[in-house]
Amino acid sequence: MQNFRLATYAALVTFFATSTPTSLKAAPDNTLGMAIMFAYVGADGTLQNGSGATGASRGSLGGYRVTFDRDVSNCGYSATVYNSIGRTAVVMPSDNNATVIVATSTSQNLSDNNFYLLVYCTR
Numbered sequence: 001m002q003n004f005r006l007a008t009y010a011a012l013v014t015f016f017a018t019s020t021p022t023s024l025k026a027a028p029d030n031t032l033g034m035a036i037m038f039a040y041v042g043a044d045g046t047l048q049n050g051s052g053a054t055g056a057s058r059g060s061l062g063g064y065r066v067t068f069d070r071d072v073s074n075c076g077y078s079a080t081v082y083n084s085i086g087r088t089a090v091v092m093p094s095d096n097n098a099t100v101i102v103a104t105s106t107s108q109n110l111s112d113n114n115f116y117l118l119v120y121c122t123r
Helices: 002-019
Strands: 034-041 047-051 053-060 063-068 076-081 087-093 099-106 115-122
Touching: 034 053, 034 063, 063 115, 076 087, 076 099, 087 115, 099 115
Parallel strands: none
Antiparallel strands: 034 047, 034 115, 047 053, 053 063, 063 099, 076 115, 087 099
């Protein structure tokens, strides 16, 4: 029985290793062919840290623009407010393909908050 299980396991591993579409195999950097960028933005709109992010600014209360070094218009976005209990962040594309807009709020009212922004793009 043990040999049967090992043979079945080996057959399944071989099948999935050879039948996985190229587009789903990991890129050399193990990101599944994705570019993952991030920004940490201060409540005053300054870019504190990031990868692929080239700048940030605060336009109005709770409203920010974050610019990246490439077109991010067809990417996925996720933002999290620092110390996020009772605080939310919403991300939306901008009219500039390299920029996204982030709105942060506390208890349903726009407010200035530090936030983390992740951007996931296909290569």
